[in-house]
Amino acid sequence: MKIFTARQIYEADKSTIQKEQIKSHELMERAATQLFEWMHSRLRGTQVNIKLFCGIGNNGGDGLVLARKLNEHGYSIKVYVVNYSDKRSEDFLLNLERLKDGKVWPDFINAESDLPEISPNDIVVDAIFGIGLNRAPDAWVGNLIKHINSSRAFTLSVDVPSGLPVDRGPWEPSYVVNSSYVLSFQVPKLVFFLPETGVYVNQWEILDIGLDQDYMINTETDFELIGRPEVLPMYRPRLKFSHKGTYGHSVIVGGSYGKIGAVQLASNACLSIGSGLVTAFIPKCGYDSLQTAVPEVMVLTGSREKNISGIEIPFEPSVVGIGVGIGQDDDTVSAFGNFLKRVDSPMVIDADGLNILSQNPEMLKDVPALSILTPHPRELERLMGQWSSDFEKLEKAKAFAAHYNLVLVIKGAHTITIYNGKGYVNTTGNPGMATAGSGDVLTGMITGLVAQGYSSVEAAIFGVYLHGLAGDLGVSSKGYEALKASNIVEHIGNAFSDVFRQPEMEQKESGQN
Ligand SMILES: NC(=O)C1=CN([C@@H]2O[C@H](COP(=O)(O)OP(=O)(O)OC[C@H]3O[C@@H](n4cnc5c(N)ncnc54)[C@H](O)[C@@H]3O)[C@@H](O)[C@H]2O)[C@@H](O)CC1
Ligand SMILES: [K+]
Numbered sequence: 001m002k003i004f005t006a007r008q009i010y011e012a013d014k015s016t017i018q019k020e021q022i023k024s025h026e027l028m029e030r031a032a033t034q035l036f037e038w039m040h041s042r043l044r045g046t047q048v049n050i051k052l053f054c055g056i057g058n059n060g061g062d063g064l065v066l067a068r069k070l071n072e073h074g075y076s077i078k079v080y081v082v083n084y085s086d087k088r089s090e091d092f093l094l095n096l097e098r099l100k101d102g103k104v105w106p107d108f109i110n111a112e113s114d115l116p117e118i119s120p121n122d123i124v125v126d127a128i129f130g131i132g133l134n135r136a137p138d139a140w141v142g143n144l145i146k147h148i149n150s151s152r153a154f155t156l157s158v159d160v161p162s163g164l165p166v167d168r169g170p171w172e173p174s175y176v177v178n179s180s181y182v183l184s185f186q187v188p189k190l191v192f193f194l195p196e197t198g199v200y201v202n203q204w205e206i207l208d209i210g211l212d213q214d215y216m217i218n219t220e221t222d223f224e225l226i227g228r229p230e231v232l233p234m235y236r237p238r239l240k241f242s243h244k245g246t247y248g249h250s251v252i253v254g255g256s257y258g259k260i261g262a263v264q265l266a267s268n269a270c271l272s273i274g275s276g277l278v279t280a281f282i283p284k285c286g287y288d289s290l291q292t293a294v295p296e297v298m299v300l301t302g303s304r305e306k307n308i309s310g311i312e313i314p315f316e317p318s319v320v321g322i323g324v325g326i327g328q329d330d331d332t333v334s335a336f337g338n339f340l341k342r343v344d345s346p347m348v349i350d351a352d353g354l355n356i357l358s359q360n361p362e363m364l365k366d367v368p369a370l371s372i373l374t375p376h377p378r379e380l381e382r383l384m385g386q387w388s389s390d391f392e393k394l395e396k397a398k399a400f401a402a403h404y405n406l407v408l409v410i411k412g413a414h415t416i417t418i419y420n421g422k423g424y425v426n427t428t429g430n431p432g433m434a435t436a437g438s439g440d441v442l443t444g445m446i447t448g449l450v451a452q453g454y455s456s457v458e459a460a461i462f463g464v465y466l467h468g469l470a471g472d473l474g475v476s477s478k479g480y481e482a483l484k485a486s487n488i489v490e491h492i493g494n495a496f497s498d499v500f501r502q503p504e505m506e507q508k509e510s511g512q513n
Contacts, residue, residue: 028058034207050122054127058092058130060082060089128162129162142175185207223425252278267280271296278296279300307329321446323443372460374460384396419457
């Protein structure tokens with residue numbers, strides 16, 4: 001699913017109004033009717049106090065339409081107009097009149113007003129600012145937002161949490177509504193998925209308000225949300241008359257004394273995702289344990305007992321995944337550097353492989369084109385320097401990936417794969433996966449997909465998706481705390497099946513942070 005910028009959403013809005021020959025207030029009515037139906041289908045007339053905070057733009061207009069409909073259906077509502085500007089939008093004004101026609105009289109909140117009482121049992125509808133926010137809210141509006149946040153009431157945000165701009169970080173982090181649930185129109189917003197701004201969104205759901213499909217399909221976006229519909233077409237079916245050679249021979253290079261488990265996890269994951277053959281290249285100390293733990297994996301050892309000091313592979317591998325548990329001994333670093341010079345085909349580089357690159361940036365030019373680097377945020381920072389916001393991080397990552405012609409997988413709650421100026425935001429995974437060895441499993445999975453002929457970017461996107469899904473399936477039986485990296489490997493097969501599961505009903509895009 002494409003992730004549009006605010007400017008693109010306004011364009012889609014305009015194009016819909018033109019093509020359908022409707023008025024903008026009719027589109028507002030359509031959007032707010034969706035909001036109402038969402039609430040009504042859940043509340044079914046329950047007598048709870050609903051407090052609607054409406055700004056003076058179209059986000060506020062949505063709130064007013066919702067208030068009118070709730071009132072018509074007998075709900076107990078109180079409407080507050082947050083009067084932060086006298087530039088009220090036309091559709092806001094129209095709907096203010098319609099609300100008054102229904103005998104609902106909003107309270108107007110200004111800089112001098114007392115803050116209204118909000119009980120933890122109330123439902124707050126947050127329609128103060130939408131995607132039109134273009135500067136920090138005034139301090140008194142910020143204080144109102146803080147007041148809403150401290151009320152502990154269930155807070156339903158219209159389109160976006162008020163105070164959260166959609167194309168940058170907030171000016172003042174405490175002036176952003178902490179949403180319990182965001183009902184976002186038509187498309188998800190990038191800020192829902194980034195570590196600094198995703199914290200304002202507990203759960204989100206997309207409401208389809210029927211914006212112009214032609215515009216949506218034909219407009220290129222810088223980011224895309226990756227769910228099942230996006231990964232299904234990437235799948236490469238296994239062929240009846242195929243053999244293990246068809247699916248590639250992967251080599252996992254890594255391990256050092258005390259860190260052989262990393263290679264075990266990566267090679268096991270590599271096999272489980274379908275690599276025809278897997279060979280591990282490790283120091284001698286790991287030979288027995290690895291052969292015993294994963295008998296299907298072939299093992300080559302270097303000349304040293306405890307670390308890798310030279311990498312010799314006596315055949316042409318389909319792909320190499322390198323770095324897990326490899327350490328940073330001087331001779332390992334030079335073995336790594338020499339190996340990079342000798343390999344031309346894309347590799348998967350993780351963990352200490354990335355740290356070696358950060359320490360020795362001159363090696364970056366030897367990394368084969370289209371290699372996949374899988375840093376977590378600290379490793380990314382070591383590779384490309386600090387950033388001041390998530391948005392700057394993404395811009396730097398795009399520039400870095402383009403400069404070296406690489407695929408960058410930025411690991412996190414929503415892992416983002418960067419390639420060719422575009423970011424692919426993953427939707428699977430859970431906090432149970434923040435556990436030792438989880439990254440080693442991902443390295444093995446991506447390596448195994450490249451071995452089977454997936455392009456680098458597809459291997460990264462699909463591998464990240466399946467890794468998260470395997471973790472989600474693992475959590476359903478183990479729980480968050482007990483989930484181990486080896487459980488993720490055990491669920492890779494189920495993750496494939498899940499991708500092909502027929503949806504029981506129409507899937508709605510939604511998520512939880
Ligand atoms: N594009 C769509 O698909 C649709 C959008 N609708 C709603 O329209 C919203 C956008 O409406 P608007 O463009 O009117 O913008 P907002 O309602 O988000 O903000 C209102 C206005 O306040 C001003 N403003 C921005 N930051 C401010 C600040 N810090 N202090 C004081 N004033 C500030 C701006 O001039 C802005 O236009 C969406 O979020 C959505 O809720 C819906 O009505 C229907 C369809
Ligand atoms: K809002």
